[in-house]
Amino acid sequence: MTTDPSPPSRPDQVPQPPPPADEQARLALEKKRERYVWYYLAYFLFGIHIVAFVMIYAVMSTK
Secondary structure (H helix, E strand, C coil): CCCCCCCCCCCCCCCCCCCCHHHHHHHHHHHHHHHHHHHHHHHHHHHHHHHHHHHHHHHHHCC
């Protein structure tokens, strides 16, 4: 006797309808804004490194 660990499929369950169009638009906008936040963070961190390298160069090149 083997027991199947997966739950049995229930044919009497109706599939969930897709979310409304306004919610899909809101989720798409949220995903887009989150992507922009990651871009801004990446540019900020890149800029901080550039400034740090310039400052290190300035300090090392002084006599």
